[in-house]
Amino acid sequence: NMSKPILYYTDGRGRAEKIRWMLAACGIDYNESFISNKVDFQRQQAEGLYLFKEIPMLEIDGMRIVQTVSILRYLARKGNFMGETEKEQVLVDMYSVGMVEMTIPGLYFPFKPNDQKPQIWLGIKKELKNKFLNAFENILQTTNNGHLVGNKQTMADVLLFESIIYFMDIEKEIINEYPKLQAFMASMKEIPWVQKFLQPGSKRKDFADEKYVAMVTDIFFS
Ligand SMILES: N[C@@H](CCC(=O)N[C@@H](CS)C(=O)NCC(=O)O)C(=O)O
Incomplete structure (x- = not known):
């Protein structure tokens, strides 16, 4: 087709x-x-x-x-963004499903009543950091090559970039305490297709x- x-x-x-x-x-x-x-x-x-x-x-x-x-x-x-080995593939899968889940509360956030938004955002942010951003920071620390899985770009990298852009549009400083995530964002922005998009x-x-x-x-x- x-x-x-x-x-x-x-x-x-x-x-x-x-x-x-x-x-x-x-x-x-x-x-x-x-x-x-x-x-x-x-x-x-x-x-x-x-x-x-x-x-x-x-x-x-x-x-x-x-x-x-x-x-x-x-x-x-x-x-070919799914990883090479079976082990890489399950990691890409795990991280990607995690990112889809971590973004959902952020997707509902704009629909909340304005007077409740500050309180709701505090709750979302707490869980976002404790459950997810801490984990991805640690993973990047461990791989230490700018990628979440293996040594090339996978879907996990692409979705992490999108997720962080989304949350930065709610709170620009959201990754300020995360040096590896900051470096990751900066290096993703150097990639030609990312720049174009x-x-x-x-x-x-x-x-x-x-x-x-x-x-x-x-x-x-x-
Ligand atoms: N698990 C589904 C959820 C999709 C979903 O909830 N879509 C909403 C819009 S974002 C929808 O179509 N709702 C209409 C309905 O349920 O009638 C997915 O991840 O694609």
């Missing part, structure tokens, strides 16, 4: 942003189909476009893949603004 892949999601980061980063890492050209209202989404659900009536969905190689992590693994295997005009999305929050609330939460 030679047609261009299509990513189905809203015109925002959400669960799809890590997929966009992996598509960029793989150098895969694709189109996006943006879900922008409840009526269209419900029609697509009724038509059976999405296996579990959920997005993101990636139409690629004649398949309609759902489940964020399944899409990510498919792309990682396709682009960080430029305006790429398929990267902005942090949720008021308009996006209102649209998504209407589509999924009302």
Whole structure:
């Protein structure tokens, strides 16, 4: 199937942003189909476009893949970002699933009432640091080669970069106490495809603004 892949999601980061980063890492050209209202989404659900009536969905190689992590693994295997040995592969898998999980509270954060945000952010930040950032800092300390797994870039590196960008958009100083994470971010930014994807005009999305929050609330939460 030679047609261009299509990513189905809203015109925002959400669960799809890590997929966009992996598509960029793989150098895969694709189109996006943006879900922008409840009526269209419900029609697509009724038509059976999405296996579990959920997005993101990636139409690629004649398949309609759902489940964020399944899409990510498919792309990682396709682009050789899954690690070399069985041991490397399970580490890439573990770290990547961890990063998807650690980002979810951050994805819900923009939808919280403004007056509750400071308190909610404290809770999110505590768990983010204790459970995840500490762990990834230690892993980078151990490998000491700028990569989480093996000695080349894997999906784990790509998703860590995306996750940290996301949380830095909430609190710019979030990795200030983590020298290895800071060095990791700096070295990722030197990579040509990363630089290109960080430029305006790429398929990267902005942090949720008021308009996006209102649209998504209407589509999924009302
Ligand atoms: N486990 C799924 C969760 C997907 C999910 O919750 N998607 C939301 C939007 S971000 C959705 O489509 N909700 C619509 C619904 O459940 O009716 C994944 O990781 O892809």
